[in-house]
Amino acid sequence: MSYENAPFSAAEYGRRLDKTRREMERRGIDLLFITDPSNQAWLTGYDGWSFYVHQGVILPGDADPIWWGRMQDTNGARRTVWMENDRIAGYADTFVQSTTCHPMEDLAGHLRQEGFAKARIGVEMDNYYYSAKAHAVLAAELPDATMVDATGLVNWQRMVKSDEEIIFMRKAARISEKIVRTGIDLARPGLRKNDLVAQITRAGIEGVGDDWGDYPAIVPLTPSGLDATAPHLTWNGEPMKTGEATFFELSGCYRRYHAPLCRTVFLGTPPDDMVRASDALTEGLEAGLDAARPGNRACDIANALGEALTRVGIERGNRCGYPIGISYPPDWGERTVSLRPSDETVLEPGMTFHFMPGLWLDRWGLETTEPILIRESGPAETFCSVERKLFVKD
Amino acid sequence: MSYENAPFSAAEYGRRLDKTRREMERRGIDLLFITDPSNQAWLTGYDGWSFYVHQGVILPGDADPIWWGRMQDTNGARRTVWMENDRIAGYADTFVQSTTCHPMEDLAGHLRQEGFAKARIGVEMDNYYYSAKAHAVLAAELPDATMVDATGLVNWQRMVKSDEEIIFMRKAARISEKIVRTGIDLARPGLRKNDLVAQITRAGIEGVGDDWGDYPAIVPLTPSGLDATAPHLTWNGEPMKTGEATFFELSGCYRRYHAPLCRTVFLGTPPDDMVRASDALTEGLEAGLDAARPGNRACDIANALGEALTRVGIERGNRCGYPIGISYPPDWGERTVSLRPSDETVLEPGMTFHFMPGLWLDRWGLETTEPILIRESGPAETFCSVERKLFVKD
Numbered sequence: 001m002s003y004e005n006a007p008f009s010a011a012e013y014g015r016r017l018d019k020t021r022r023e024m025e026r027r028g029i030d031l032l033f034i035t036d037p038s039n040q041a042w043l044t045g046y047d048g049w050s051f052y053v054h055q056g057v058i059l060p061g062d063a064d065p066i067w068w069g070r071m072q073d074t075n076g077a078r079r080t081v082w083m084e085n086d087r088i089a090g091y092a093d094t095f096v097q098s099t100t101c102h103p104m105e106d107l108a109g110h111l112r113q114e115g116f117a118k119a120r121i122g123v124e125m126d127n128y129y130y131s132a133k134a135h136a137v138l139a140a141e142l143p144d145a146t147m148v149d150a151t152g153l154v155n156w157q158r159m160v161k162s163d164e165e166i167i168f169m170r171k172a173a174r175i176s177e178k179i180v181r182t183g184i185d186l187a188r189p190g191l192r193k194n195d196l197v198a199q200i201t202r203a204g205i206e207g208v209g210d211d212w213g214d215y216p217a218i219v220p221l222t223p224s225g226l227d228a229t230a231p232h233l234t235w236n237g238e239p240m241k242t243g244e245a246t247f248f249e250l251s252g253c254y255r256r257y258h259a260p261l262c263r264t265v266f267l268g269t270p271p272d273d274m275v276r277a278s279d280a281l282t283e284g285l286e287a288g289l290d291a292a293r294p295g296n297r298a299c300d301i302a303n304a305l306g307e308a309l310t311r312v313g314i315e316r317g318n319r320c321g322y323p324i325g326i327s328y329p330p331d332w333g334e335r336t337v338s339l340r341p342s343d344e345t346v347l348e349p350g351m352t353f354h355f356m357p358g359l360w361l362d363r364w365g366l367e368t369t370e371p372i373l374i375r376e377s378g379p380a381e382t383f384c385s386v387e388r389k390l391f392v393k394d
Numbered sequence: 395m396s397y398e399n400a401p402f403s404a405a406e407y408g409r410r411l412d413k414t415r416r417e418m419e420r421r422g423i424d425l426l427f428i429t430d431p432s433n434q435a436w437l438t439g440y441d442g443w444s445f446y447v448h449q450g451v452i453l454p455g456d457a458d459p460i461w462w463g464r465m466q467d468t469n470g471a472r473r474t475v476w477m478e479n480d481r482i483a484g485y486a487d488t489f490v491q492s493t494t495c496h497p498m499e500d501l502a503g504h505l506r507q508e509g510f511a512k513a514r515i516g517v518e519m520d521n522y523y524y525s526a527k528a529h530a531v532l533a534a535e536l537p538d539a540t541m542v543d544a545t546g547l548v549n550w551q552r553m554v555k556s557d558e559e560i561i562f563m564r565k566a567a568r569i570s571e572k573i574v575r576t577g578i579d580l581a582r583p584g585l586r587k588n589d590l591v592a593q594i595t596r597a598g599i600e601g602v603g604d605d606w607g608d609y610p611a612i613v614p615l616t617p618s619g620l621d622a623t624a625p626h627l628t629w630n631g632e633p634m635k636t637g638e639a640t641f642f643e644l645s646g647c648y649r650r651y652h653a654p655l656c657r658t659v660f661l662g663t664p665p666d667d668m669v670r671a672s673d674a675l676t677e678g679l680e681a682g683l684d685a686a687r688p689g690n691r692a693c694d695i696a697n698a699l700g701e702a703l704t705r706v707g708i709e710r711g712n713r714c715g716y717p718i719g720i721s722y723p724p725d726w727g728e729r730t731v732s733l734r735p736s737d738e739t740v741l742e743p744g745m746t747f748h749f750m751p752g753l754w755l756d757r758w759g760l761e762t763t764e765p766i767l768i769r770e771s772g773p774a775e776t777f778c779s780v781e782r783k784l785f786v787k788d
Contacts, residue, residue, distance in 0.1 A: 130525060230469035
């Protein structure tokens with residue numbers, strides 16, 4: 001084993017495997033095939049931008065994981081995973097984006113060889129990196145196996161962060177503070193949006209001191225004016241204008257760990273309804289942070305926020321947050337819990353969320369958010385400390 | 395219709411729809427459901443980082459496309475697609491990452507309502523954004539429909555670029571030249587890799603003159619030394635060292651169009667085998683460019699390259715290129731043709747490729763590549779002009 005290049009200790013990877021295997025056993029799963037790059041990295045340390053081809057981690061109940069992918073990417077696996085080289089398997093390049101064969105044929109061969117032809121195999125049915133075709137081919141190649149939906153199985157084990165992970169998230173949070181402040185400081189009428197994003201991105205990758213910046217799982221979202229009524233538009237080359245709000249939805253990233261943070265800046269004098277909404281949002285965030293205690297539920301955070309917003313006549317209708325930690329594109333959320341009235345997940349110390357009550361109304365958008373940590377007791381800790389308000393630059 | 399915000403003309407979108415519908419008709423497909431963000435953008439102009447939730451374009455044979463996605467993202471659709479607002483449909487936020495319901499239930503409702511309950515429906519079975527679960531739910535909800543694999547159907551229509559698209563790719567190419575030169579110019583022993591990437595990224599997003607830089611579909615790949623023996627490792631905070639090669643695999647991006655370009659820099663004196671390989675690679679690139687003529691086949695490019703490399707004892711074994719154009723993460727390739735000996739696709743004027751014969755050997759990695767355009771006659775045009783060699787900085 002070599003943990004030299006892996007970001008975490010042997011003990012940490014051991015704990016992760018143990019947690020995952022307990023859940024496999026509980027569900028009667030003999031073998032997991034894991035395609036989510038975040039889950040692959042969390043279990044094995046694998047880190048590379050190779051997820052545009054089929055690849056994954058084979059996790060038996062009683063042996064080390066096998067990293068499986070395109071042959072040319074096994075070099076990257078050798079340099080990033082903690083397992084021995086004999087736990088790395090590659091498929092021939094002829095399988096890549098072929099119309100006559102599929103990489104899952106190769107995977108099925110490995111599984112048969114390892115004795116899993118009749119196993120109960122857990123697969124991540126609802127993941128970007130496990131396509132409908134991949135599943136159809138794998139199931140057809142293993143007619144005697146039972147395929148079980150294990151979407152989110154590993155993601156759920158990631159919910160409570162270890163001390164080692166919290167250290168990474170604190171580093172990411174310093175970078176988040178830096179880049180959000182960069183955006184607010186530089187914003188001025190006439191500045192082209194792409195030039196602003198160029199500086200934000202530069203600052204994020206430079207990082208803070210020795211803590212170098214990794215690429216966030218979502219690019220900077222920094223829309224202005226009417227574009228900010230939509231939550232997910234990316235930038236363009238238009239100049240910033242007086243009379244418009246711009247939100248900064250950004251995350252620092254330290255070795256794949258995130259701490260997303262959003263703030264909004266208004267150039268000029270903001271309209272009254274926006275000021276009122278911002279005040280209510282700040283109040284709602286404080287109420288939500290206070291509700292974010294161990295023993296309370298995810299919905300308690302959402303309801304506390306909702307009450308403050310309802311008082312000013314705003315009904316969001318959208319979830320107001322999600323768990324965060326290790327992640328790869330296209331999402332920095334962990335896709336387990338959602339902070340919304342219907343989610344009764346009980347909060348535990350060490351859980352981390354992006355408390356994200358974005359407002360996308362008819363004439364403007366407003367985002368003031370916090371990455372948070374559930375503590376042993378009392379209200380949540382915020383990873384970042386940037387003033388919680390609408391920033392106004394006259 | 396509003397083509398104001400869309401990047402292309404009404405005539406261009408018309409041509410794209412016509413091409414796609416001809417292929418639908420040829421295959422007897424009544425309706426396409428398109429999840430690939432690049433295909434969505436190519437057909438409708440939709441542009442936003444919302445592909446981490448289920449969304450897509452519904453394309454009937456005889457009516458305008460419908461953009462379908464999460465309710466909060468319909469604001470983004472209104473601001474980017476050319477269709478009327480009544481061709482935009484949103485699903486409730488409660489479907490998002492729910493464990494009790496799935497967005498495909500909502501989609502199935504729309505399809506039934508539009509009269510497609512018994513239709514032949516084409517879906518992109520092997521796409522990041524069409525999961526195994528999405529397919530299972532959609533098929534179960536539409537038991538009388540026939541689901542047909544339409545992976546790559548739209549991608550193939552994108553192969554030959556229009557004049558409008560070529561203009562975008564030329565703009566992207568100017569940005570590619572700028573950022574590759576930035577990398578080569580700044581590289582020096584002691585420079586932290588993340589600081590180098592920060593400057594490359596800044597330069598790319600600033601763009602060239604009025605042509606602002608968009609985010610590329612793949613982050614900068616800039617590994618050094620032994621890390622460069624793997625094709626897809628991303629950066630870290632280690633300083634660059636004398637005696638190591640670093641390759642720059644980068645693409646400028648102009649309004650989602652790419653022109654990937656790679657060069658390699660060696661700090662110090664490169665080993666003889668690397669110099670020999672680089673010379674053979676340059677020769678192979680020239681031979682491949684000469685073979686990249688209309689009427690020739692994709693394999694002719696690969697074979698021409700292969701001959702030059704074989705002469706110095708290098709057998710790559712991997713494909714040496716793929717089509718490029720519009721793209722979203724996680725891949726800037728179009729996932730149709732592969733430049734390899736088994737691919738007999740006939741080259742046509744207007745096709746564009748990343749001719750990408752990366753070498754990842756035991757002790758070093760070397761990438762010298764070209765984004766190319768198949769012309770009306772004669773050898774391919776290279777979009778970029780950066781000297782085709784191993785750059786050495788003593």
